[in-house]
Amino acid sequence: xxxxxxxxxxxxxxxxxxxxxxxxxxxxxxxxxxxxxxxxxxxxxxxxxxxxxxxxxxxxxxxxxxxxxxxxxxxxxxxxxxxxxxxxxxxxxxxxxxxxxxxxxxxxxxxxxxxxxxxxxxxxxxxxxxxxxxxxxxxxxxxxxxxxxxxxxxxxxxxxxxxxxxxxxxxxxxxxxxxxxxxxxxxxxxxxxxxxxxxxxxxxxxxxxxxxxxxxxxxxxxxxxxxxxxxxxxxxxxxxxxxxxxxxxxxxxxxxxxxxxxxxxxxxxxxxxxxxxxxxx
Numbered sequence: 013x014x015x016x017x018x019x020x021x022x023x024x025x026x027x028x029x030x031x032x033x034x035x036x037x038x039x040x041x042x043x044x045x046x047x048x049x050x051x052x053x054x055x056x057x058x059x060x061x062x063x064x065x066x067x068x069x070x071x072x073x074x075x076x077x078x079x080x081x082x083x084x085x086x087x088x089x090x091x092x093x094x095x096x097x098x099x100x101x102x103x104x105x106x107x108x109x110x111x112x113x114x115x116x117x118x119x120x121x122x123x124x125x126x127x128x129x130x131x132x133x134x135x136x137x138x139x140x141x142x143x144x145x146x147x148x149x150x151x152x153x154x155x156x157x158x159x160x161x162x163x164x165x166x167x168x169x170x171x172x173x174x175x176x177x178x179x180x181x182x183x184x185x186x187x188x189x190x191x192x193x194x195x196x197x198x199x200x201x202x203x204x205x206x207x208x209x210x211x212x213x214x215x216x217x218x219x220x221x222x223x224x225x226x227x228x229x230x231x232x233x234x235x236x237x238x239x240x241x242x243x244x245x246x247x248x249x250x251x252x253x254x255x256x257x258x259x260x261x262x263x264x265x266x267x268x269x270x271x272x273x274x275x276x277x278x279x280x281x282x283x284x285x286x287x288x289x290x291x292x293x
Contacts, residue, residue: 064130
């Protein structure tokens with residue numbers, strides 16, 4: 013019995029150590045399988061370089077907005093790369109919006125390796141690029157998909173007047189978001205002391221209330237990657253004005269097919285600062 017307990021304890025400690033060492037490999041799943049904008053269904057977009065504060069030159073895609081339209085900045089989830097997201101931004105391009113698909117370090121052939129602070133730096137470089145190209149903050153819509161929701165929340169909070177004295181973003185859209193990566197990991201790996209071990213925490217729930225822009229949250233009730241309870245809690249923590257859509261039949265990756273794209277366009281028609289503002293209810 014003593015030997016069994018000792019072997020079990022050693023195996024458990026080995027498992028915990030392995031998860032700690034390789035946690036970023038478990039969290040991030042970049043793909044080098046990169047296609048051109050044209051082959052990805054968005055031929056009007058072009059490759060642009062954004063330079064981070066730590067000196068990385070990252071490839072993103074950009075199409076300027078038509079006059080009087082906002083620019084949507086898309087922060088993808090943890091898998092694939094921007095060339096796999098053309099179908100998601102197609103409706104916004106068709107509506108005349110500008111779109112910037114933000115390239116991450118380590119994704120799609122970009123240099124570097126992803127981390128929380130690194131992805132925040134990548135997002136800051138994208139914002140700098142848009143400013144240098146004449147896009148004002150109030151004309152920027154930050155869109156975060158899954159893992160990218162934490163990046164969008166962080167950047168929107170940084171743009172708040174109270175923190176930067178700058179002009180806030182025009183709107184924030186969060187697809188299948190979470191309270192924090194730690195919360196999601198703790199629910200999935202309940203047998204491991206995750207809260208002590210996770211390096212990249214993406215604590216969105218502590219930041220979202222400081223966002224000074226209309227927020228849209230949408231989530232699938234059948235999501236088994238980021239359970240909907242985390243999206244609901246994040247929505248509850250957000251300040252007004254805010255809207256939510258909960259899709260009973262949707263999972264993690266099929267929200268656009270379940271009506272989310274129409275909900276996004278309606279939300280922007282209502283709340284983007286370039287349009288007349290409804291009275292807050």
